[in-house]
Amino acid sequence: MRVALTGTPGTGKTTVAKILSDKFRVVHLNEFREARREYDEARDTYVVDIDYLREKIEAIQGNDVVIVEGHYAQDMPVDIAIVLRCHPDELKRRLQRRGYSEIKIMENVEAEAMGIITDECLSVFSPERVYEVDTTNRTPQEVARAVEEIISGRGEKYRKRISYMEEILKWY
Numbered sequence: 001m002r003v004a005l006t007g008t009p010g011t012g013k014t015t016v017a018k019i020l021s022d023k024f025r026v027v028h029l030n031e032f033r034e035a036r037r038e039y040d041e042a043r044d045t046y047v048v049d050i051d052y053l054r055e056k057i058e059a060i061q062g063n064d065v066v067i068v069e070g071h072y073a074q075d076m077p078v079d080i081a082i083v084l085r086c087h088p089d090e091l092k093r094r095l096q097r098r099g100y101s102e103i104k105i106m107e108n109v110e111a112e113a114m115g116i117i118t119d120e121c122l123s124v125f126s127p128e129r130v131y132e133v134d135t136t137n138r139t140p141q142e143v144a145r146a147v148e149e150i151i152s153g154r155g156e157k158y159r160k161r162i163s164y165m166e167e168i169l170k171w172y
């Protein structure tokens, strides 16, 4: 089974995937630097070659569980998508700690509040293949355990949709 571990930047994909790499094969999409194309000045990020990455994932042999980690993992050839979610206030603190610019922080916090990655997943997969794990008041180890539960087929409760939409109303 191929699993996309996705979510807005700062939700904890890499941290959680590293914990799970003891048990599962993990692919970090960020590590394919050769997939980077032009630099998008306005968004302060690289445009990546999704087709190139898809080929890389398709080329992986065997039937073992492979966790594909990155905020566009849902665009890879995978069977299910697990979206890490985070309360916008907490996400803001995490991204501030990283030293991100104010504009980049707000872009990501807004995207998380709107649930953009979950929407993207729902546009690609049927709803029963899309799982969400709230990382806000959990440790990375607890989140890793939730991901394991989902992979093992005991994660039905993570099909419940998470929404931070109401947080947006508090900003105005």
Ligand SMILES: Nc1ncnc2c1ncn2[C@@H]1O[C@H](COP(=O)(O)OP(=O)(O)OP(=O)(O)O)[C@@H](O)[C@H]1O
Binding pocket: 007, 008, 009, 010, 011, 012, 013, 014, 015, 016, 030, 070, 071, 094, 135, 136, 137, 138, 139, 140, 141, 143
């Ligand atoms: N429950 C949690 N799960 C995961 N990370 C958490 C959790 N609580 C706090 N964190 C912290 O949040 C940060 C998440 O950073 P990480 O690099 O893993 O995010 P990411 O989703 O991979 O971001 P990016 O898309 O930019 O690569 C880390 O500093 C981590 O310690």
Ligand SMILES: [Mg+2]
Binding pocket: 013, 014, 015, 030
């Ligand atoms: Mg990461």
